[in-house]
């Protein structure tokens with residue numbers, strides 16, 4: 001049994017020793033939809049979005065689809081007013097599919113192909129977050145060819161980073177963005193007729209819980225945006241502050257103090273308001289994890305329990321093929337025996353069915369006792385769960401996804417079958 005405070009449990013309940021999601025027992029969900037199963041509680045997504053919008057008044061929020069491209073989640077966020085941050089034409093396709101206005105779409109990410117840039121220009125999205133001089137030149141050529149103007153945010157690789165970020169995206173040498181110290185000379189080397197520089201984009205890092213670090217990054221970006229608009233003489237219409245807001249993954253971690261952050265943001269804006277007029281500037285964050293991680297649970301069934309040289313192994317029907325993040329980030333997600341929350345027992349390793357020793361969901365965790373047929377719940381699976389995983393490894397059927405909308409479970413992605421192993425295989 002876990003003993004400390006478990007922030008992720010704030011969004012879930014318990015009934016007869018069993019985990020409930022939006023009031024529904026996990027065994028009910030298993031009976032109806034089977035396992036392995038991703039379950040997303042839409043009320044959690046809504047709550048998180050509203051929290052952010054209330055705290056960071058005046059900011060636009062772009063949802064980073066990469067965290068979870070589930071259409072129900074995207075539709076909900078879009079209906080609440082969120083824009084979409086896409087990083088591929090697939091994500092752009094999804095955003096358009098649910099009717100997001102192009103003026104609410106930005107396109108970030110390195111290695112955008114000509115086809116992707118063309119699609120962005122033709123779609124008339126708000127901004128392409130440009131990652132390099134080469135990409136900017138290609139975009140200019142493409143926009144010129146199409147005789148269309150295109151909004152651009154210069155992605156900047158700042159000198160400083162957020163030290164506590166598990167994934168740092170700026171600071172050193174990087175494939176992301178223009179280096180802060182060379183962006184001015186690089187930009188002066190090109191003539192832009194179709195690319196309209198709207199502002200800048202900085203994505204400092206992912207998974208940050210430290211308010212001071214986030215605020216330091218915010219202030220850096222704000223100052224840099226103002227300075228670059230002066231030096232490069234473009235009207236400052238857009239500042240994309242990235243985000244990187246973290247959520248707790250372990251008992252020692254406290255949730256981000258969003259209100260303290262919002263207060264700091266407000267004073268930082270007040271500080272520069274004497275020098276710079278930002279009344280015409282779109283201020284934005286792009287958030288994935290913070291909005292959706294806690295809404296999601298990955299449910300997997302215990303197939304076998306075994307002892308090996310003093311250690312207990314709980315073997316489940318799903319593993320790193322469907323939830324790779326614990327292996328990839330070398331960090332356990334909070335995990336419980338969802339059908340026996342109050343049981344007691346020795347620490348155990350929860351491992352998936354794949355033929356590799358790295359297929360571990362959680363190692364040596366105190367989860368109580370799991371028996372064959374019990375359900376294991378892995379929390380914070382709403383972000384970088386389904387979307388990040390290697391779903392075809394070992395040719396297991398793809399898992400299903402269910403969303404819970406106001407207490408009603410809805411199948412959002414049907415479970416696959418053995419024929420998934422054939423997907424796109426031809427000429428055999």
Ligand SMILES: Cc1ncc(COP(=O)(O)O)c(C=O)c1O
Nearest residue numbers: 064108203206207244287288289
């Ligand atoms: C450019 C960019 N924006 C937004 C995100 C979303 O980050 P998070 O889900 O941590 O909010 C990422 C994540 O890698 C990113 O690279």
